[in-house]
Amino acid sequence: MITFYPGPSKIYPQIATYLQDAVQEGILSQNHRSPAFMDMLKQCITLFKQKLNVPADYKVYFTSSATECWEIIAQSFTAKGSLHIYNGAFGQKWFEYTKKIVGDATFDIPFGINENIPLLETDTSKYDVICITQNETSNATQVDVSQIPSAEALIAYDVTSSLGGIELDWGKGDIWLASVQKCLGLPAGLGVMVCSPKAIKQAELIGESKHYNSFLFVHENFEKFQTHYTPNVLAIYLLKRVMEHVENIELISAKIKTRNQDFCRFIEQETVWTLLIENEAVRSDTVIAIEGVSDAIKQLKQRAKEAGITLGNGYGNWKENTFRIANFPAIEDWEFEALKNLV
Template sequence: MKNTYFTPGPAELYPTIHQHLQRAMDEQIGSISHRSKQFRDLYRFMDEQLRTLLAIPDTHGIFITGSASEVWERMLLNCVEHESFHLVNGSFSQKFYDYANALHKHAHVLEKPFGEGFDAAEIQVPDYAEVVCVTHNETSSGVQMKPSEIHKLKRKNPKKLFCVDIVSSAPYPDLDFSLIDSTFFSVQKAFGMPAGMGIWIASEACLAKAERLQKNDTLTIGAHHTLPALWKHYKDFETPATPNVLYIYLLGKIAEDFNKIGIDTIRRQTEEKARMLYKFIESSDAYEPFVKQERHRSQTVIVATTQKPSSDVIAIGKAANMLVGSGYGKFKESQIRIANFPAVSPEQVNELINQLNKIY
């Protein structure tokens, strides 16, 4: 019997990926040149499907990276001359901040305890911060910042570049790209693909900043995958270096599948499944929601504190071929994390609930 993966990444593969992968093998997609018309057509198709899915305007480019983590470094090198500002409330937002310090940027931070969320009204962006770094969905703690709150914060700080991490939530968040300058995700979570590729979406304002910094002899914006180099090749739907051509093909196909369903339907289904899970967790004596404020609870990575060791809970799921994630870091043995991505159905979520209910 096959496993169902409720792990928050790598996660359950999207059901159609098998047929897309077979067609890619039949058409020898993995062997084509990244300087060929066939590749340019694949990249263009992926670009068109993502633009439709996420409502990305022509002012933003869609670039290929090796991972989402790579974008932390690319964004900081290309768009921060001196100062960045980071909202930190979990391990991955912390890593974005750590990257800024490692690159010798003057990094400001507003920090909240693990499991607590941010609202725009409580945030004061430092005057000289050039980029505001926000994590929409903190994979480690199951906290989301509502897009409406991110938009409010940008409107209060219109001259700042805003970079939003949507690694474990895309395509769920309804971001207004007239306000968001940069965002990024990886393919092994909600897009239901194996790990191995990141997507960086960046605006012309980010490009202009990178081009200005590139002229400064006292700075470096990097030597590999600089934003000006990415954008130069992107104009022709090419890449500076050989990319993961197979994954570009697969992402275009899965984004097309999502568009056939409709993004509104995907968002509604995500929220319905999240309600099922939170209702169960709140009503059970064996679990409780880790994130106390309902408005800050993730819809895509549900985190529950377990009364028994989380390894016991995970073992119950595994015995039924249903795998959930452990807690992150110091919460490894006291929490579980449940991925609520499009690849899993309401029926599978209901079966998982039935299994988790067997802890007693």
């Protein structure tokens, strides 16, 4: 079965072996306060930072999902207000969810899917956090973080569809959040949050401690290589094993970008299909949205099903007239060639 679904997506084939190893090594029977688990967690974080070039003074935390990270940011990093800049469904959902927690101190700036992200001309000192969906899975756009100026407020990026697929400039943000079921090639069930020293300092100044997943409680436990609640031990173990075998993100990123450009050129030569995102400067490297007539898409999906290939559905406003293709590292080049033959 070949799947191009943009999340949960294809897992690395080595996962089958890693699952057996996890059972045989006995790590799944260790409690999360044991030396064995703490050592495994430490190894996982160390490898994660090495392979993804995370700065030494940034901290890595694991949660249940990227959505939980939205909640933690709203609860623990936001006192004055939160500004959300988005062009798609997931950025809007982040804004709407934050508003349920923060209330009227939540503000938004929507922009078009073929537009560059609006540069911040507003006084950022009135916000605690500026929230940006770096890779908008719903419409296959991405934000070039190099365009984002420094700000007094924290800058938080949702990188759920790009973490592990493209190289990130960590210094351009203070909070980075994601889930593992996309570019990291793992089953769903684990969220990742990466925080700068500036973010940690702000959380300490706010001092929020009302919730079980309050950031200070999370941080306190991870400083001891423990977790704030009983974690998904298997997911952390699998992430460690994946980090052991993958190449450095610089190499992965170069391959993903090249394959994206190749497939987009292929689609541009077609007469039936067009790329939803016309502006190449804002086109995602890891998710490709292809536009066409609804009936043609239905016929293509049927041919794909018969060929053992799963395509991603359109999302939100583009549900009926687009389909999406994941360009994640676990997907192999020969699978893209099979897709070209089908299209």
